[in-house]
Amino acid sequence: MASRSGRTPSNPDWWRGAVVYQVYPRSFQDTTGDGIGDLRGVTERLPYIAGLGVDAIWLSPFFTSPMADMGYDVSDYCDVDPMFGTLADFDAMMKEAHRLGLKVIIDQVISHTSDQHPWFKESRSDRTNPRADWYVWADPKPDGTAPNNWLAIFGGPAWEWDGVRKQYYMHNFLGSQPDLNFHNKAVQDALLETVRFWLDRGVDGFRLDTVNYYFHDRELRDNPPAVRDDDGPGLDAPDVNPYGMQHHLYDKTQPENIGFLQRFRALLDEYPDRASVGEVGDGARSLKTVAAYTGGGDKLNMCYTFDLLGPDFTATHIRHCVTAFHEAVTDGWVCWAFSNHDVVRHVSRFAATQEERSRVASLAISVLATLRGSICLYQGEELALPEAELAFEDLRDPYGIRFWPAFKGRDGCRTPMVWEKKAANAGFSKGKPWLPVPEEHRALAVDAQEGVEGSVLAHYRETLAFRKRHAPLVDGGMRFLDTNEDILAFTREKDGETLVFVFNLRRGPQSVRLPEGVKVAQVIPMPGFAPAFDKGEIALDALDVFCARLA
Structure with a gap:
């Protein structure tokens, strides 16, 4: 029976070998003129996505949020933020995607919430309320300092003082992104009900943000320093960030996470043909973690790591990454990617000169399309968009603002999609875009490459069609x-x-x-x-x- 989204049962293993196209909604297509992309814009451009030959889209967060971290700080898991539209807009987008044969994967950001979420507002009100233990609270040391040495990825300690409770709360990211306490079963139950909300609306899968960050060490033990062959600088964070100087033994990747992922999978299995992909950021332990999270057929369907999201585009590196994965993960599945919304675009990482960008882009998708695993493409890579160079005053990413100028953050890969070479804002919006449209991107716009033999856009379409024609490349x-x-x-x-x-x-x-x-x-x-x-x-x-x- 079809759902309100037009979804009908198909192949339970559709995700195995699938090509997923990541949409960053606020930068994809604006239909209201406010300079921010929206769900109606996604719906409008779905024929373009389907025309690439992909199997699914992954939508970055569109939930209600104060947007301190561009929607990765959720204040309502079961509604659409007004800047992106309404639930009706989401349903319409789902229906059109399914009509075009596209699966829809949505981002689930459940390791933490916004400090504006009603759960946190109640939790911080006192130490005895029904949700007092829904977040990670801890008393200060006798000298008033934080409970331990844990660090936040976005800079500084992973602890924020709250004067009402006279305790610290934990945050792996911004101070306005408090971590949920997964040791509390009521928290797990509530989160799984929000997942069920979207399953009932017909979504096909979930991308689990920071999937190994859900649990923390109950004893709040200090992390040891990073050592050689461990979580060295640059593996979990850029080397300008002291976060990489610790071995994150106790603040993430705890054994209890396995049990929760089994609960998550059991919920998905109540619905036909649903899938999950986890984001694992775990330094040198990533492959071991992926093996644990995808093995056995009772947890995640697949995971992706940051192995191919660095600067190395060599035969040795790619062979090492693939070999290491298949040796470590004997019965799991991987999703490979060269770019996403968190890293410098890969033509800028891989191309030695501006002149070779199109060649590198074409070769990169050829490599990706032939590896064993599913693959994820990031909007604009099919145009060979390079990383945008932005001025400090244009930045919106708190990570980049905090570590500027040594680390410029993630805004350079999040600039608006370029649709029309000569249109205002390259066809993205009739208003001022939330991030500037780089002039060098205009020449690479969709309409400048459409129908042009030998263009990178044409190459992507032809390569994805080649992949589908040959069964060995799928699985x-x-x-x-x-x-x-x-x-x-x-x-x-x-x-x-x-x-x-x-x-x-x-x-x-x-x-x-x-x-x-x-x-x-x-x-x-x-x-x-x-x-x-x-x-x-x-x-x-x-x-x-x-x-x-x-x-």
């Missing part, structure tokens, strides 16, 4: 081939079809001979690439890829 097996370390070579196999891929990620040509026993039956050029092949010898240009079906 087939994967095996790396032994070559020199500058070449990324592997096979994908399913139902008797084996494809081989050889990527040259170097800035110079390479000649590669396939290993003994690897016999090519048919060369199948990937979109945009056509290296020479003769008697087992592949002549690859710089940033090139070879594909063939094996005998």
Whole structure:
């Protein structure tokens, strides 16, 4: 039976090998002229998204919020913030997405709330109210200082003093984002009911923000310093942030989280064809955490880590990340991505010069589309948008404002989508956008690339269509081939079809001979690439890829 969103049961494993397109609603399309994108804007642009050939969209938070952290500080889990529209707008968006064959995944930010959430207002009122234990409260040390040495990702201690209760409350992010106390079962119950609210509206899945941050150590023990091969600086935070100097042994990734994820999965399993993907930020422990959270078939369907969200775009690094995942996670599933709303756009991270950005963008999606796992694309990457350079006075991200100028924050990847090269604000809004539209983005607008052979936009569409045409790329097996370390070579196999891929990620040509026993039956050029092949010898240009079906 169809829901109000038009959703009908389909394939329970639709998420396995799916291509997910992340929409950052406030920067996608504004329909009201207030300079902020909205749900009606998302609905208006759904045909464009569907036309890319993706399977699902992931919506960043649109819930009621004071927007101290751009919606990741929720004050009502069961309503739409007026700046984005209404629940009716959400339902209309869902119905249109399902009509177009798109699944809808929404962001669940449940490790913390806004300090404006009614739960927190009640909790902080005194120490005896019904929700007094719904957040992480602790007495000060005898000298008045915080209970322990835990740090907040956005700077400073992870503790904020409250004069009414005369206690500290914990916050992993902003002081206005108090952490919920997951050791209290009533908190878990209430959160799961908010999840059920959206399941009943027909959503297809949930992206769980900071999924390993839910529980804290009951004894509030101090974190030890980070050491080599541990949570070193830069793994959990940029190296200008002292957060990375601790091994986060006690403030996150606690064993009790497994039980909650099992409860979460049991709820999802009450509804047909629903899925979950967790965001794991856990330094060197990430793969171990992903294995625990996705193994056994009774927790998350898949997770993603930050392994491919750094500056390294080399064969060695990619092979190491993929190999390490498959060795650590034997029965789980991964979602790979090169960009999202929290990191510098990947053409700026990977391209050595401005001139090679389009080539790097094309090669990057070719790599992503052939790896084993699901993949997530971030709005604008299909246009090869670079990171925007913004002035300090234009920043809205509290993280960037706090650590400027050593770290410029996340606003550079959150600027408005560019739809029309010559339109006001590139077609995003008729009003002043909440973040500036970079002039260099205009030349890359959708209408400037639409119908242009060889454009990055065309390449994305062709590559995603190529992925769907070949079953091994969706959920087939994967095996790396032994070559020199500058070449990324592997096979994908399913139902008797084996494809081989050889990527040259170097800035110079390479000649590669396939290993003994690897016999090519048919060369199948990937979109945009056509290296020479003769008697087992592949002549690859710089940033090139070879594909063939094996005998």
